[in-house]
Amino acid sequence: MSDGNYSVTDDLSDTHPDDMPEQQVLPLDAWHRARGGRMVEFAGYQMPIQYTGEGGGIVAEHEWTRNHAGLFDVSHMGQLLVSGEGADAALEALLPIDLSTLKLGMQRYSLLLDENGGVLDDLMVSRWPRDVFLVVNGATKWDDIAHLREHLPDDVTLNHLQDRALLALQGPEAFAVLDRHATGEYPLSALTFMKFGLFTVAGVEMAVSRSGYTGEDGFEISLPAEDAEKIATLLCGEPEVKPIGLGARDSLRLEAGLPLYGHDLDTGTNPVSAGLMFALNKSRREAGGWMGHEAIAPVLASGPATKRVGLIVEGRLPAREGAPVFAGESQIGHVTSGGFSPTLGYPIAMAYIDAGHAADGTRVQIEVRSKRLDARVAPMPFVPHRYYRGEPR
Incomplete structure (x- = not known):
């Protein structure tokens, strides 16, 4: 360095x-x-x-x-x-980050985005x-x-x-x-x-x-x-x-x-649907000037059609990536990550589903091995973060 x-x-x-x-x-x-x-x-x-x-x-x-x-x-x-002269400005043309507030x-x-706002x-x-x-x-x-x-x-x-x-x-x-x-x-x-x-x-x-x-x-x-x-x-x-x-x-x-990345994020997803608004620095959401802004601006204004949500699955059978998610007989999305939670003792998953069904507590079903599993939308994280932010030890 x-x-x-x-x-x-x-x-x-x-x-x-x-x-x-x-x-x-x-x-x-x-x-x-x-x-x-x-x-x-x-x-x-x-x-x-x-x-x-x-x-x-x-x-x-x-x-x-x-x-x-x-x-x-x-x-x-x-x-x-x-590095080099103008490195900050060059990176800000590609990333939705405000480097002026990133101190030593x-x-x-x-996020690194493409012109369509995909990740x-x-x-x-x-x-x-x-x-x-x-x-x-x-x-x-x-x-x-x-x-x-x-x-x-x-x-x-x-x-x-x-x-x-x-x-x-x-x-x-x-x-x-x-x-x-x-x-x-x-x-x-x-x-x-x-x-x-x-x-x-x-x-x-x-x-x-x-x-x-x-x-x-x-x-x-x-x-x-x-x-x-x-x-x-x-x-x-x-x-x-x-x-x-x-x-x-x-x-x-x-x-x-x-x-x-490659599961819950890819070029077919955008930061708003993914619930990563914090990665779009507020000043830059409005000012733009970064790759993908023109495509994402309408989503910021009107809200996303789909949202990444947490799901708690009833029973013991986990739902894996790709499993379709239903509300009644209508498919409303699909699972992107899923498995059995060792800490909680039951299956959990992440999925992209229609925004109209994304409220916490909404009941849905996940199709696994031709069987419908009952599930509900739940807030994330499933297990509270324990990052050290300066609190007394």
């Missing part, structure tokens, strides 16, 4: 997504396998869906993270730096001393890079930090664990939700943000890939921490009501 704390080695000006290898290897691939990681293909990588042995399995890993701390390897995600050390959720990706945006740092989804990062390179002006530089790993330490005991090891210009406790800083752990310099994808308090840690095994081993050597796979990450984010 250009502030001297990172080494940027890969300028993608001559790189095309078609040139990327079909299968890439996580920096911690061997580490996961040595710990019994059951590896599956995801976003072009082999990634652990769960771990075998005592304490392993999706439900056990889910519950461990809710009660203690889990370490997730999310190094498949893209870490990008945007702050992080914000945003190309959801991402995190952070303010660095002379750069803007983006974390994009692993499944879309090459398309995101191509889109950004096409639309950013020539005097704005986009760098892909391929020599970086990304770890997420999540759960109510995550702070206590990281605080034992992290040193910096200020204490780790100074970080509140969606803030970040530079810290050193076991001699490794890293960027730490207080954020995550589980609904729990926790941290996302960007560090050199060559040091990932050292830090992962150190953290998992603490009694509160276990490695956690993709399966529990998905069930945790579903309970937290967080959308997953």
Whole structure:
């Protein structure tokens, strides 16, 4: 990174997504396998869906993270730096974000949209001393890079930090664990939700943000890939921490009501229907000037035809992605994410349904295996978020 704390080695000006290898290897691939990681293909990588042995399995890993701390390897995600004269204005032409209010050390959720207002990706945006740092989804990062390179002006530089790993330490005991090891210009406790800083752990310099994808308090840690095994081993050597796979990450984010790109978000959805109005900064909703605004403005004015809602399903049978949702004999939508909630003890789902049926408490039915399951619209998150916003411990 250009502030001297990172080494940027890969300028993608001559790189095309078609040139990327079909299968890439996580920096911690061997580490996961040595710990019994059951590896599956995801976003072009082999990634652990769960771990075998005592304490392993999706439900056990889910519950461990809710009660203690889990370490997730999310190094498949893209870490990008945007810099140069006019970088803020160039990004604001593509993202509905007000970068003038994003101060040093702050992080914000945003959306990359196409000209029709469809969601190309959801991402995190952070303010660095002379750069803007983006974390994009692993499944879309090459398309995101191509889109950004096409639309950013020539005097704005986009760098892909391929020599970086990304770890997420999540759960109510995550702070206590990281605080034992992290040193910096200020204490780790100074970080509140969606803030970040530079810290050193076991001699490794890293960027730490207080954020995550589980609904729990926790941290996302960007560090050199060559040091990932050292830090992962150190953290998992603490009694509160276990490695956690993709399966529990998905069930945790579903309970937290967080959308997953490619399932709950895609180019066929828009931010208003998705319930992501907070990602459209208020001043920019009105002023426009960002890709997709002309298509979204009428939806902002009149309201969406469909809405993303939470559903609580009666019985024990979960509703999965694609299951149709009915009001009487009329299909009013479809499920985009669903599963059994380990925390609540019953099935939950997210769905897009007609706005006229989206009020909390509305009774609907979901068709699963040619059987209609009774369900009702419920507010999200299903399990309350426990982000640390500065309240007394």
